[in-house]
Amino acid sequence: MKAGRIYNFGSGPAVLPLRVLERVQKDMLNYEKSGMSIMEIGHRTKIFDRVLQAAEEGVRRELKVPDDYAVLFLQGGASLQFAMIPMNLYLSGKPVDVLHTGMWTKKAIKELGLIAEYKIAGTTEKDNFKRLPHGKEVTFNPDASYVHICSNNTIFGTQWQQFPDTGMVPLVADMSSDILSRVIEVSRFGLIFAGAQKNLGIAGLTLVVIRKDLAERASKNIPTMMQYRCHIENGSRYNTPPVFAVYVTGLVMEWISSQGGVHKLEEINQKKATLLYRTIDEGDFYSCPVQKEDRSKMNVVFRIREGDEALEAQFAEASQKAGLDGLKGHRSVGGLRASIYNAMPLEGVEALTQFMKDFQKKHG
Ligand code: PMP
Numbered sequence: 001m002k003a004g005r006i007y008n009f010g011s012g013p014a015v016l017p018l019r020v021l022e023r024v025q026k027d028m029l030n031y032e033k034s035g036m037s038i039m040e041i042g043h044r045t046k047i048f049d050r051v052l053q054a055a056e057e058g059v060r061r062e063l064k065v066p067d068d069y070a071v072l073f074l075q076g077g078a079s080l081q082f083a084m085i086p087m088n089l090y091l092s093g094k095p096v097d098v099l100h101t102g103m104w105t106k107k108a109i110k111e112l113g114l115i116a117e118y119k120i121a122g123t124t125e126k127d128n129f130k131r132l133p134h135g136k137e138v139t140f141n142p143d144a145s146y147v148h149i150c151s152n153n154t155i156f157g158t159q160w161q162q163f164p165d166t167g168m169v170p171l172v173a174d175m176s177s178d179i180l181s182r183v184i185e186v187s188r189f190g191l192i193f194a195g196a197q198k199n200l201g202i203a204g205l206t207l208v209v210i211r212k213d214l215a216e217r218a219s220k221n222i223p224t225m226m227q228y229r230c231h232i233e234n235g236s237r238y239n240t241p242p243v244f245a246v247y248v249t250g251l252v253m254e255w256i257s258s259q260g261g262v263h264k265l266e267e268i269n270q271k272k273a274t275l276l277y278r279t280i281d282e283g284d285f286y287s288c289p290v291q292k293e294d295r296s297k298m299n300v301v302f303r304i305r306e307g308d309e310a311l312e313a314q315f316a317e318a319s320q321k322a323g324l325d326g327l328k329g330h331r332s333v334g335g336l337r338a339s340i341y342n343a344m345p346l347e348g349v350e351a352l353t354q355f356m357k358d359f360q361k362k363h364g
Contacts, residue, residue: 007348010326011154011299011339012177013197016248017255020343024248038247043240052236055246058253062262063179065186065209072208072228073236073246078104078176078195081206082111085172085191088218088228090116090145097121097144099164102129102156103332104174108148121147129156131291138164146170146190152178154198155330157301157337158294163188170214178298179207180256181342182266190214196245198298199342201252205245256342265342272340272349273297279353285360289335303335304363312336315359322355324348 001007008015031038034047041047056071065071074080090096096116098109100123112118121140122133140147147166152159154177163171163184170190179194186192186209196205208228215228224230230238236246259265277295280286280302288295288302304311312335316328329335340349 001347006323006325007344007351008325009338009340009344009348009352011198011330011337012195013203014199014339014341015343016201017252017343019258020248020251020255023251039244041243043237043243048243051243051247051250052241055250055253056236058250058257059207059209062253062256063184063186063209068212069186070208070210070212070215070228070232072210072231073241073249074206074208074231075204075242077203077206078174078193079107081174081193081208082108083115084226084228085146085148085193086112086116087222087226089170089172089191089214091217093117094143094145095119095141097140097147097166097169099123099133099138099147099149100125101132101150101158102153103330104150104153104155104176105148108150108174112148116145118148119144128289129153129158130289132158132160132294140164140166140169142167142169144169146172148172148174150174150176152176152181152296152298154299154339155301155333155337157288157290157296157299159296159298161293170211177339177341178296180262180265181269181298183263196249198339199252201249202245204242205249207249268346269297269340269342272344272346273300275346275349275353276300276338276340279356283360283364285364286356298339298341300338300340301329301333301335302337307335309334311363314363318359319352319355324352324355327352 028037059071096112096118098118098120100120122138124131124133147169151173172191173189175192176194177198180199190211192209194207197203200207210228215232218227280288286302287306319327327336329337
């Protein structure tokens with residue numbers, strides 16, 4: 001741990017690899033001998049050509065994106081994708097199937113309701129989203145325009161361990177909080193999207209990976225900026241891209257590669273999550289409301305004494321003083337939450353579990 005830094009368990013914007021931050025610092029005043037910072041460089045210059053290319057190639061390499069998919073760097077957050085996806089992919093008379101698993105699909109459903117017809121193909125709302133729908137709880141329509149899922153629910157701490165089989169119907173996944181944390185097969189998806197501020201870099205950038213033929217579904221009468229085809233044709237440079245955010249994503253891709261790639265990160269993520277859940281499950285003091293099979297390896301939600309709010313508030317405050325930041329649960333569900341994205345080192349989780357044990361000794 002570098003002096004003055006703490007362990008940041010916040011859900012996003014989130015921890016970045018120290019190496020990336022140091023590189024940004026080094027580049028800040030004079031990027032590649034240009035005499036300018038990256039923030040001052042035109043988006044149609046040769047320098048930015050290379051930055052954009054490095055970011056795109058990095059995503060293609062680390063995510064293993066097949067050639068018939070476009071990699072797009074957009075703006076508007078993952079939230080704009082909730083609207084942009086149905087605007088482009090909805091086929092009239094073919095309702096979208098949604099697996100509704102919490103707040104982030106609720107927000108997607110709100111936009112779907114404005115633009116398309118949709119059906120809930122499965123939900124665990126009656127169980128407060130403490131698990132994901134499986135088996136007979138899910139009914140897909142083979143004629144749906146596409147299926148929408150959230151691969152990792154940042155707030156409820158659930159994560160699809162295996163993605164549902166949607167046959168020929170394109171699967172669309174919101175991977176905002178677990179992209180590049182585990183090996184996935186991109187060809188199983190029609191479209192993947194993610195806000196950058198957790199595992200990809202900083203806020204202001206949204207990654208979209210889309211099978212190119214799907215971009216042709218859209219009417220040419222929707223606003224130009226809302227058409228994926230426009231961004232494919234213009235290589236993510238129809239308008240001014242968020243140059244700094246694209247540059248940081250390129251550096252994060254380099255860092256992933258230096259760590260041995262996504263499969264190596266997946267191993268470390270598994271270790272971190274196992275250690276944390278073991279500490280939670282060990283006694284009666286801490287508990288995790290999420291069903292074991294559906295637990296997230298990125299956002300670990302937990303309670304103290306099944307929801308002792310006063311003690312949880314004490315925990316959040318004391319942990320922050322001990323250099324462990326961002327452990328308060330989402331305001332909509334309360335409790336505690338540790339976000340352990342790719343850039344959170346194993347040592348950070350070890351420090352957290354030690355703190356948890358000490359806190360339990362004092363208050364248990
Ligand atoms: N989807 C998920 C799973 C998220 O965690 C978030 C943000 N925390 C969003 C969507 C919304 O992202 P943005 O704020 O970039 O619009």
